[in-house]
Amino acid sequence: IAVVPNDAKALEPVFDRAKEAGIPVITHESPGQKGAQWDIEMIDNKEYGEIHMKSLAKAMGEEGEYIVYVGSLTVPLHNLWADAAIAYQKEHYPKMKLVADRFGVAESVDDSYKTAINMMLAHPNLKGILTFGSLGPIGAGRAIKEKGKVGKISLVGVCIPSQGQKLIKEGVILDGFMWNPEQAGEAIVNVAKMVIDGTPITDGVDIKGLGKATVDSDTHVIRVIKYQEVNKDTVDQLIALGL
Numbered sequence: 607i608a609v610v611p612n613d614a615k616a617l618e619p620v621f622d623r624a625k626e627a628g629i630p631v632i633t634h635e636s637p638g639q640k641g642a643q644w645d646i647e648m649i650d651n652k653e654y655g656e657i658h659m660k661s662l663a664k665a666m667g668e669e670g671e672y673i674v675y676v677g678s679l680t681v682p683l684h685n686l687w688a689d690a691a692i693a694y695q696k697e698h699y700p701k702m703k704l705v706a707d708r709f710g711v712a713e714s715v716d717d718s719y720k721t722a723i724n725m726m727l728a729h730p731n732l733k734g735i736l737t738f739g740s741l742g743p744i745g746a747g748r749a750i751k752e753k754g755k756v757g758k759i760s761l762v763g764v765c766i767p768s769q770g771q772k773l774i775k776e777g778v779i780l781d782g783f784m785w786n787p788e789q790a791g792e793a794i795v796n797v798a799k800m801v802i803d804g805t806p807i808t809d810g811v812d813i814k815g816l817g818k819a820t821v822d823s824d825t826h827v828i829r830v831i832k833y834q835e836v837n838k839d840t841v842d843q844l845i846a847l848g849l
Contacts, residue, residue, distance in 0.1 A: 712739020
């Protein structure tokens with residue numbers, strides 16, 4: 607079983623039953639997942655949150671009010687990224703201010719749009735939106751464009767390039783970082799085969815198609831760092847790859 611959990615805790619009993627039945631469970635984007643034999647990550651979570659904050663801070667001139675979206679308050683990875691980003695802001699950009707608790711809306715275009723509209727009304731001086739969750743930039747971007755805030759509110763976050771192409775080229779979505787989901791899928795399949803075949807998975811193991819991986823046997827996390835920046839300069843290339 608291969609899963610990218612939206613609610614890690616809700617899946618624990620399901621994974622326990624799979625384990626009892628002898629079915630390997632591999633997760634992606636869910637480090638520390640109970641019941642999984644291995645979790646595969648394509649990034650360093652702390653670094654990933656920080657590079658997004660660096661980009662947002664640069665766009666905002668390192669000052670002003672901002673808000674943060676995650677896909678859901680129960681998605682572990684999105685919240686790890688948000689934690690890292692906010693911590694980095696507090697340490698490095700004291701003139702920036704988070705004006706609300708994070709919003710679990712970034713897997714819904716409509717919810718992301720409505721939240722952006724509401725926050726613009728509640729905080730007229732809002733200067734930035736940082737979003738973790740692929741639909742967050744689309745919804746927030748539409749709100750920014752509709753309200754004539756392009757160039758006034760900086761929007762940073764990753765979306766599927768083909769979905770965000772127009773908003774990216776219009777300068778609404780400024781920047782984001784992702785990894786290739788095709789590579790992640792290949793890694794999941796290859797790790798699952800290694801588990802089924804009884805192949806040892808240790809630090810430095812070669813994952814077919816990705817190369818050498820860092821393996822944490824205590825947390826059951828396999829990590830291969832593969833960042834890809836998504837912006838005006840790269841979006842067409844990424845779409846050509848099928849993203």
